[in-house]
Amino acid sequence: MRHPTDGTLRRLLDEPDGVADADRDHIAHCPACQEGLNVARDDAAFAATVLHADAEVDAEADVDQAWTRFSTRAPAGRATVLSRWRSRLRSPVVAIAGAAVLVTGAGAAAAADWLQIFQAERVAPVTAPQAELAKIPELDEFGDLVITDEISVRRAQGVAAAQEASGLTLPAVAELPRGVGGEPSYFVVAKAGGTFTFRADTTARTAAKAGATAPPVPPGLDGSRFRLSAGPGLAAVWASDHEIPALVVARITAPSVYSAGVPFTTVRDYLTSLTFIPDDVAAQLRGFSGEGTLPLFSAVEEKQTSVTDVGGHPATLVQSGSMVGVVWVADGVVNAVAGSLTADEVLSVARELR
Amino acid sequence: MNVVQENVLVGRGVAVGSDPPVRADLEQVFRAAYPRVVAVAARVLGSRDEAEDVAQEVFLAFGRSTVPAGEATGWLSVAAAHTALNHLRSGRRRTAREENATGETVAPDIADAVVTRDERRRVREALARLPRRQAVALVLRHSGLSYAEVAAALDLSPGSVGTIVRRAESALRKELNRHAPSD
Numbered sequence: 001m002r003h004p005t006d007g008t009l010r011r012l013l014d015e016p017d018g019v020a021d022a023d024r025d026h027i028a029h030c031p032a033c034q035e036g037l038n039v040a041r042d043d044a045a046f047a048a049t050v051l052h053a054d055a056e057v058d059a060e061a062d063v064d065q066a067w068t069r070f071s072t073r074a075p076a077g078r079a080t081v082l083s084r085w086r087s088r089l090r091s092p093v094v095a096i097a098g099a100a101v102l103v104t105g106a107g108a109a110a111a112a113d114w115l116q117i118f119q120a121e122r123v124a125p126v127t128a129p130q131a132e133l134a135k136i137p138e139l140d141e142f143g144d145l146v147i148t149d150e151i152s153v154r155r156a157q158g159v160a161a162a163q164e165a166s167g168l169t170l171p172a173v174a175e176l177p178r179g180v181g182g183e184p185s186y187f188v189v190a191k192a193g194g195t196f197t198f199r200a201d202t203t204a205r206t207a208a209k210a211g212a213t214a215p216p217v218p219p220g221l222d223g224s225r226f227r228l229s230a231g232p233g234l235a236a237v238w239a240s241d242h243e244i245p246a247l248v249v250a251r252i253t254a255p256s257v258y259s260a261g262v263p264f265t266t267v268r269d270y271l272t273s274l275t276f277i278p279d280d281v282a283a284q285l286r287g288f289s290g291e292g293t294l295p296l297f298s299a300v301e302e303k304q305t306s307v308t309d310v311g312g313h314p315a316t317l318v319q320s321g322s323m324v325g326v327v328w329v330a331d332g333v334v335n336a337v338a339g340s341l342t343a344d345e346v347l348s349v350a351r352e353l354r
Numbered sequence: 355m356n357v358v359q360e361n362v363l364v365g366r367g368v369a370v371g372s373d374p375p376v377r378a379d380l381e382q383v384f385r386a387a388y389p390r391v392v393a394v395a396a397r398v399l400g401s402r403d404e405a406e407d408v409a410q411e412v413f414l415a416f417g418r419s420t421v422p423a424g425e426a427t428g429w430l431s432v433a434a435a436h437t438a439l440n441h442l443r444s445g446r447r448r449t450a451r452e453e454n455a456t457g458e459t460v461a462p463d464i465a466d467a468v469v470t471r472d473e474r475r476r477v478r479e480a481l482a483r484l485p486r487r488q489a490v491a492l493v494l495r496h497s498g499l500s501y502a503e504v505a506a507a508l509d510l511s512p513g514s515v516g517t518i519v520r521r522a523e524s525a526l527r528k529e530l531n532r533h534a535p536s537d
Contacts, residue, residue: 007515007519043520050477
């Protein structure tokens, strides 16, 4: 008989009844399994010790007091808790990314988050939502958005560590542009995700605020849940003397949406039928195939975008202030090269990655 | 590149929206599940105060969700673990709280208090470095959820819960040994 798995050994410590008799018998008479069991027991005891080390952790909760706090919380307090996501969602790029993720099945979230990094460094501040784009509601105005894994970036010790953590390879830059030098820093972007629950009543209220009436919701759509996911990813960043990076080469697993039942096209078609979504935007959304399309919206007043290609893949060149970036999708991975460079420099770095 | 890191570490596991409807069973679920939610968050954060803050966030999100009542405890436990782990990763709030707490506490032995706080910090850092799924499974299991409950909450087979918990415990120990103080 094969040795039971480590997981079975572990369960034997906690829930012996959950382990099959044959496995229990084997473990009882197998020196190798006994040794494994001892190691598992030591590790479990160690974890229990460090996780239970704080006496206050196990103090009894005062449920009455907690409920009073919860049920009487000041609206301002809640606004503080929510403000960070609010502020992110207020960015038109991110807001539209949210809507685009929903309606296309593969959206601009990753690219938007990279753009957000640049915005955060005041390279391309979004000063005011532009008229048409501003009419698109945020994703949470169609239902409940719960972020379970926020976008997070951590530094990696080197390219090998970054690649191992992200499961992606980072192509090498053939020749650094003039003025860019030194060793890059490497970063790992953790997998991000959340769930979105479409709600007819929320959508109706959003429509009413826009002075419109939402059409009847197709059967099964109300309350349907979608899981949004993007990443992991990695990046090499060459610093400059300013806050703006001199050059960034990044790859991130493309965003995807998992439906809990309702076909994706149902949501897309319903949302694009809402009259308060600008016609030209709705038409673009309807035009997406729903697979692998990466829509990059930007306000024309703030960013110049143009269509190009990298390695035979359609690419979008974004120019914003002193920052230029090119974004393309290949094999389910969003690629970006950006920096305080010229468009020609960015494109030549992108096209000569190896 | 601190600016980049700082600005992308801004998320929180909470729902957003304006003037949401509140589900009718909220108080009942709150009263039944609150101790469990705080226990899970406290296991991650090592701080009751901050765990109670996380619980408030988690119930806020739950109140606006359509999670079936039968799945509420599992959903809330997972949300508490994720939200608490998110807090660990952002770190700033925790540091401020710890400093406040230190100022308020009269420690009988300052050296012991410093050592304890440093150990707590190392445990939290190690937890934050674990793969997220392992960290969540570990915390749920050590918060008293059965294998069946962890499996249901994380959409796993009960058989694989042991495997993930085992890996997490082994990784946690290695992480803490690797980053053990040299003195």
